[in-house]
Amino acid sequence: MGQTFSEKILSQKAGREVRAGDVVTISPDYVLTHDNSAAIIKEFQKLGIQKVRCPQKIVIVLDHVVPASTEKYAQNHKSIREFVSAQGISHFYDVHNGICHQVFSEEGFAMPGTLVLGADSHTTSYGAFGVFSAGIGRSEAASVWATEKIWLRVPETLKIVLDGQLPKDVYAKDIILKIIGDEGADRANYRAVEFSGDGAEGMSLASRLVLANMAAEMGAKNGYFPPDEKTFDFLKDRAKGIYQPVYSDPDADYEDILEYDLSTIEPQVACPHTVDNVKPVTAVAGTAFHQAVIGTCTNGRFEDLKVTADILRGKTVASSVRVLVIPASRTEYLKALHAGFLEDLVRSGCIILNPGCGPCLGAHQGVLAPGEVALSTANRNFRGRMGSRDSEIYLASPATVAASVIQGKITDPRGSQ
Amino acid sequence: MERTYFTGKIWVLSDLEGQLIENIDTDQIYHNAFLHITELAKMGEYALGNLEGWKDFPKKAQPGDMIITGRNFGAGSSRQQAVDCFLALQVSLIIAPSFGAIYFRNAVNSGFPVLKSHDVERLVLEGKLETGDQINVNVLSGECTNVTKDFSFGVLPMSEVQHAIFQVGGLFRYGNELR
Structure with a gap:
């Protein structure tokens, strides 16, 4: 029996063959945080460690309340800037750059076959680029800053096959809303959601981001689109390093497979x-x-x-x-x-x-x-x-x-x- | 640190029709407006502050109380305040048919027992679990007793990793063991 994308990438990271349901301890390629870095810094400081373990893996984007609307938010931003400077964190994007998930993608951090954790539930977005990316909590983010390690349960995978073409004036958002409406907000809890089919292949990266982003609203751990020429072209001049795409095996074991004919979807x-x-x-x-x-x-x-x-x-x-x-x-x-x-x-x-x-x-x-x-x-x-x-x-x-x-x-x- | 048995009074998070409320998201558990608060002790007063009919929960809850709630509890944002607010109130554990994925992780990593049960929806519907009932929970075996109504039921036992983190008292101590 072959492996799903998630099983395969977590096997690579863990250095042993794992299957859905196994628990692994791995080291991510990047860990993303935003304005909540202020609270994460407090947790980190409680650990009694002076320096983050791997500053080059830390990406911080201020986006939630920018520019600061109150003194408290301003203080939070200030403490983040001071921390970033003291810790030598170079991947810092201040309030003028934009939303963390968009900035992270544009800057070439989201590379196929890599593993990204983010202290934000919509970290699932990078699945659009074939990344294993999942949201984590504040304590976990502080812990990753300190240890470079995290435990993860290997998720089962729900495959969603998108066939055909959308009618005029119907968009990616309509597809994912239709799926969530049909399947429910907890259908994919603790699961990976893999989007495939010619409908997925035909989609722009921006549209794939819509689906991967909202996989979180089905409860998904991560979303995934098989990376292709569109992905590689986008990354050509921006990838932060060399990457190796990871794909599900043809005989991988899926928890379930859903099929949607895009030509029948309405707004x-x-x-x-x-x-x-x-x-x-x-x-x-x-x-x-x-x-x-x-x-x-x-x-x-x-x-x-x-x-x-x-x-x-x-x-x-x-x-x-x-x-x-x-x-x-x-x-x-x-x-x-x-x-x-x-x-x-x-x-x-x-x-x-x-x-x-x-x-x-x-x-x-x-x-x-x-x-x-x-x-x-x-x-x-x-x-x-x-x-x-x-x-x-x-x-x-x-x-x-x-x-x-x-x-x-x-x-x-x-x-x- | 090891603690296996919990005993306490339950709060059944139900609506006016007596149905367990489903999909209680993190915005209802702990609203955005208070995300700037970074001190755990101050988070308790906002617990369930945005949930219809339950705004006064922080005033009513006593240390050691437990929560029974509907499926997909904690859906939505990764905000850990939605776990911390219950720690601040010293709620001892939460039982639900299912939890939001990140919420579940946050609770596990905080050493806060979140337990899944296939039976609670039915038991609440049948009137066998009501607010104020005294229950005993063995978080390792999953065996539970409703002392008030004198019957037993089950929750799923903790997974291996959840148990390990729970026993050491949270992720940071677990992390220290990893190093």
Whole structure:
């Protein structure tokens, strides 16, 4: 019996052949943290160790509340800058760079066949590049800084085969919302999710990132796309080192295999207050909302901003809504700027915010009041996440959000371009 | 450090219809607004602060109390405050049909017993596990007794690695053993 991607890479790292269910102690290639580094530093200092064990493996990106909105956040950022300097951590990205997952990818840290841990649940994103990447907690991150080691349980793998082509105006976000709606928010708990099929092969890296990112919303330990020429081309001038892609064996053992025909997928909306409360857009069309968010680690890339601009160009945002657009990184911001998209969006009435997590986690830049409703391209709609616990969040693709802001009501994007 | 038996009063996290609440995510357990707090002792007062009907939990909970909850408890963010807030309140353990993957790891690494059980949903539905019941739990064998209602039930025993970390009292001590 062959091995899955996850079994194979964890076998390589552990130096022995392992199978799903085994527990290994391994050393990651990189460990990523963000604003929570402030709390991790405190845990690290409690260990009584002076120096981190491997500063070149540590990547820190400030993105959650940037620039700092309160004195406490400012103090946290300050303590991180001081730590980074004292410890000789060179892979530090201050508040002007963008969302950690986008920056980590752009900087070439996410290389096929490598193993990445991040103190953020959406660390699953790098599966888009064939990385084994999983979210960990604060104590674990401090422990990895100190010991360079971590224990991991080898996950079973759920394979999702994507066949065919998406209809016009239907996007990667709709695929993953459809899957989560069908399968439930805990379907992939402790499991790896492997995306394959010609539909997966045909997808851009930005679209693969959407699926791998939201694998976390099925409870997945990690997501995975087999790396291909698109992956290698993207990494050509940016890879941080030499890498060796890892693929599942043809006779690998999967916990289950799901198949989706992409040509049958419609635009989807995740309704309050769970990501698996998914309905076709037609079932919620007409729902009024107050704030729209286009951005986040799920949908803040150039292709998302392009779709948004293509729909909004020459149109005006409804007076009843405020639209926040947040490019995922400085690089994506510049690309959208040069393409003229940001000008189109500002003319339509959107607010362009600096790259970062923005209002997704309810800390600043567009917090919701009681009774308010948001329509967002983010990955979570948990009760109260964006502010008041008496607010509501709907999740959709950039196309659905863009088509909706013109009307001020949730709108089917089909035919809007 | 070794501790195998727990005894305490349970809180059954159910909704108005008496159903176990499922998918209680980390935003409901510990809201974003308090993520800047870095001192564990101050996190207790925000536990379940965003969960409908349970805002007053920190005031009602006593040290040694246990929580019974629905499937996928702790889904969502990797924030460890969602575990720490229960440690601050000295909640002794949590039993659920399943947990969010990172939540489970965070709890295991904190040496905080999180136990899975296939039976609790049914037992709650049948009225056999109610808030205030006194139960005994053997975290190694998984054997449990509801002392108040006088019957036994089971939870899944801790896995090997969970047990090892639990016995040494958390990841950092486990990490020291690794070195």
